[in-house]
Amino acid sequence: MKVIEPSVIHHIQNGVLEGKDIESYTKRYHEVNYLYEKQREDDPIVYEVYSYSKGKDILGNLNWGLTVLKPVYSHNECNMTKGHFHVNKDCAEIYFGIAGVGLLLLMDEEGHTWAEKVYEGSLHHIDGRIAHRLVNTGDEDLKVGACWPTSAGHDYHAIEKREFGYRVYKRNGQIEFEKR
Numbered sequence: 369m370k371v372i373e374p375s376v377i378h379h380i381q382n383g384v385l386e387g388k389d390i391e392s393y394t395k396r397y398h399e400v401n402y403l404y405e406k407q408r409e410d411d412p413i414v415y416e417v418y419s420y421s422k423g424k425d426i427l428g429n430l431n432w433g434l435t436v437l438k439p440v441y442s443h444n445e446c447n448m449t450k451g452h453f454h455v456n457k458d459c460a461e462i463y464f465g466i467a468g469v470g471l472l473l474l475m476d477e478e479g480h481t482w483a484e485k486v487y488e489g490s491l492h493h494i495d496g497r498i499a500h501r502l503v504n505t506g507d508e509d510l511k512v513g514a515c516w517p518t519s520a521g522h523d524y525h526a527i528e529k530r531e532f533g534y535r536v537y538k539r540n541g542q543i544e545f546e547k548r
């Protein structure tokens with residue numbers, strides 16, 4: 369029997385995804401500054417996204433991904449991903465907390481918003497009809513793994529039309545929520 373090395377390694381403890389067929393991109397602050405109530409003047413890296421997939425975007429195929437959300441604050445407002453609904457509402461997703469601390473903001477199609485705590489080992493099942501956004505409430509990188517169907521699609525436009533119901537701030541070490 370032939371035994372081969374895996375083509376991709378997810379360095380869970382201290383690293384990121386490495387290997388063949390990995391796609392990645394980096395977001396800088398100016399690309400997402402509209403998300404925040406008050407903008408920063410500088411332009412740091414705010415998050416990195418890695419994903420791994422093989423084959424086609426067909427029903428039954430899967431992606432594996434990693435989001436690294438930096439501890440960047442905009443006048444006390446916590447760093448967040450853009451957030452999205454899935455285009456295909458039948459496609460759920462699993463998030464997996466790897467490092468750091470934060471929140472998974474969840475919102476249904478009527479705009480009701482709630483959150484789950486994210487930390488090392490936390491596991492989150494996200495229904496296909498629920499919008500999802502990660503928020504870093506800590507002082508180190510928030511690393512979250514994800515597994516989702518390649519046919520799910522990302523609907524960012526729906527979030528621009530109806531934003532999540534709360535903004536998240538950290539003031540004097542305390543997490544605070546403000547209704548939009």
Ligand SMILES: [Fe+2]
Binds near residue numbers: 452453461516
């Ligand atoms: Fe998703």
